[in-house]
Amino acid sequence: MQKEVLIVEDEPAIREMVGVALKSDGFLLREAADASEAQTIIRDHTPDLILLDWMLPGTSGLQLAKELRDDEPTRHVPIIMLTARSEEHSRVRGLEAGVDDYVTKPFSVRELRLRIKAVLRRAQPESEGTRIELGGLVIDEASHRVFATGREVLLGPMEYRTLHFFMTHAERVYTRRQLMDRIWGQDAYLEERTVDVHIRRLRKALLPYRCDGLVQTVRGTGYRFSTM
Amino acid sequence: MQKEVLIVEDEPAIREMVGVALKSDGFLLREAADASEAQTIIRDHTPDLILLDWMLPGTSGLQLAKELRDDEPTRHVPIIMLTARSEEHSRVRGLEAGVDDYVTKPFSVRELRLRIKAVLRRAQPESEGTRIELGGLVIDEASHRVFATGREVLLGPMEYRTLHFFMTHAERVYTRRQLMDRIWGQDAYLEERTVDVHIRRLRKALLPYRCDGLVQTVRGTGYRFSTM
DNA sequence: TTAGATGTGTCAATTTGATGTCATGGCAGC
DNA sequence: GCTGCCATGACATCAAATTGACACATCTAA
Numbered sequence: 001m002q003k004e005v006l007i008v009e010d011e012p013a014i015r016e017m018v019g020v021a022l023k024s025d026g027f028l029l030r031e032a033a034d035a036s037e038a039q040t041i042i043r044d045h046t047p048d049l050i051l052l053d054w055m056l057p058g059t060s061g062l063q064l065a066k067e068l069r070d071d072e073p074t075r076h077v078p079i080i081m082l083t084a085r086s087e088e089h090s091r092v093r094g095l096e097a098g099v100d101d102y103v104t105k106p107f108s109v110r111e112l113r114l115r116i117k118a119v120l121r122r123a124q125p126e127s128e129g130t131r132i133e134l135g136g137l138v139i140d141e142a143s144h145r146v147f148a149t150g151r152e153v154l155l156g157p158m159e160y161r162t163l164h165f166f167m168t169h170a171e172r173v174y175t176r177r178q179l180m181d182r183i184w185g186q187d188a189y190l191e192e193r194t195v196d197v198h199i200r201r202l203r204k205a206l207l208p209y210r211c212d213g214l215v216q217t218v219r220g221t222g223y224r225f226s227t228m
Numbered sequence: 229m230q231k232e233v234l235i236v237e238d239e240p241a242i243r244e245m246v247g248v249a250l251k252s253d254g255f256l257l258r259e260a261a262d263a264s265e266a267q268t269i270i271r272d273h274t275p276d277l278i279l280l281d282w283m284l285p286g287t288s289g290l291q292l293a294k295e296l297r298d299d300e301p302t303r304h305v306p307i308i309m310l311t312a313r314s315e316e317h318s319r320v321r322g323l324e325a326g327v328d329d330y331v332t333k334p335f336s337v338r339e340l341r342l343r344i345k346a347v348l349r350r351a352q353p354e355s356e357g358t359r360i361e362l363g364g365l366v367i368d369e370a371s372h373r374v375f376a377t378g379r380e381v382l383l384g385p386m387e388y389r390t391l392h393f394f395m396t397h398a399e400r401v402y403t404r405r406q407l408m409d410r411i412w413g414q415d416a417y418l419e420e421r422t423v424d425v426h427i428r429r430l431r432k433a434l435l436p437y438r439c440d441g442l443v444q445t446v447r448g449t450g451y452r453f454s455t456m
Numbered sequence: 457t458t459a460g461a462t463g464t465g466t467c468a469a470t471t472t473g474a475t476g477t478c479a480t481g482g483c484a485g486c
Numbered sequence: 487g488c489t490g491c492c493a494t495g496a497c498a499t500c501a502a503a504t505t506g507a508c509a510c511a512t513c514t515a516a
């Protein structure tokens with residue numbers, strides 16, 4: 001899922017530079033030149049991360065950070081402060097306001113990227129792996145493995161993804177196009193026949209466990225995973 | 229039961245800031261400005277956790293950490309190092325000395341809290357048994373050594389740390405990034421390929437004992453420690 | 457102090473395995 | 487039968503993981 005980053009910075013040059021870098025990393029970037037613009041944007045779209053300039057015309061970055069921390073919807077949104085070197089001494093005040101990290105200007109795009117990723121990762125709780133059981137097959141998400149009658153089924157990455165999708169969307173037909181979108185992703189474009197080949201590979205992997213029949217062909221339409 | 233935290237830090241401003249936060253979380257905080265003060269306090273009250281500044285007047289934080297690891301009463305007390313960014317390169321030396329986690333200054337109070345809770349949670353079961361056995365390997369935490377079929381497995385510090393993490397988190401896939409976060413620490417920036425190299429070194433060390441197969445590659449995802 | 461040993465992170469070369477596409481042949485339904 | 491749709495095997499290509507080599511830093515022992 002695409003992460004939304006809001007940058008609050010009065011210098012267009014810096015917004016531009018950051019913008020190019022983040023978009024190429026797959027982030028959706030929103031821009032604000034001052035605190036009130038930022039508030040307006042936040043009201044509509046709560047971002048996943050805020051890059052906040054310390055020096056802003058009008059309300060200061062520090063002040064804005066404090067307000068964001070007091071507001072329920074933005075309380076847990078991580079903030080990275082952009083500060084000039086001369087402002088280093090005032091960092092402690094930022095920490096008190098609950099800022100998550102600092103980047104000192106001038107900063108390299110590379111450094112900013114790393115910090116953004118680190119902060120976002122930190123904010124994410126460790127996901128619990130679930131167990132999916134259906135038609136004699138068991139997917140253990142935590143270990144990323146599949147079992148049939150106690151034995152491990154050896155699958156390639158794409159086979160795993162395909163089976164995972166089917167087992168979480170059983171008893172329903174999907175066209176090749178739909179499978180492409182859901183398994184490969186929206187932007188990937190493939191030949192329709194390629195889906196057939198992957199179905200074939202999945203069936204082949206399931207064959208030794210007599211589970212290949214679970215993946216069924218619906219002639220003229222597509223494929224279906226069914227225990228019936 | 230109220231947990232006792234000792235902070236060893238020469239800057240009063242930071243002690244103050246941390247103090248306010250921890251007290252509101254229900255911790256009992258003791259403060260020391262240098263290593264000798266710390267030793268005095270520890271003699272009277274063994275704390276449940278130590279926050280240790282890397283740069284201290286007199287005995288350095290790293291030196292103190294090593295001494296604490298060698299002393300029986302404090303051997304199992306978790307240590308979180310407080311380091312400045314410029315000291316990042318010395319992270320590995322700290323890990324080698326048995327430091328549990330790092331927090332890089334400037335840090336947010338929120339982050340420190342999370343780290344403290346994570347470390348305390350992790351330390352809980354460790355205080356009971358210092359032996360970890362899995363897949364024919366035995367880790368003796370007290371002596372910081374590993375055995376396979378009675379013979380000692382010779383590991384470098386990073387190999388030990390990697391194996392320790394795997395054996396306490398078996399049967400689960402981790403991406404290279406997750407491994408970096410959990411083995412090197414959240415703020416360590418490494419090339420992803422570096423993880424591969426360490427995996428290889430660990431496997432090489434385990435090879436003479438036929439245990440290299442326990443560290444498994446999950447193509448397109450990461451690595452997994454598994455006895456199956 | 458110096459010299460050698462050890463440990464670590466990065467890179468490039470190589471190997472290994474997965475993936476997408478095509479061509480062919482089979483099968484179902486009309 | 488014919489026609490369209492699907493299954494299958496082969497193959498070229500691409501991506502991912504392994505591996506060896508190296509630079510640099512630190513530790514150890516003279």
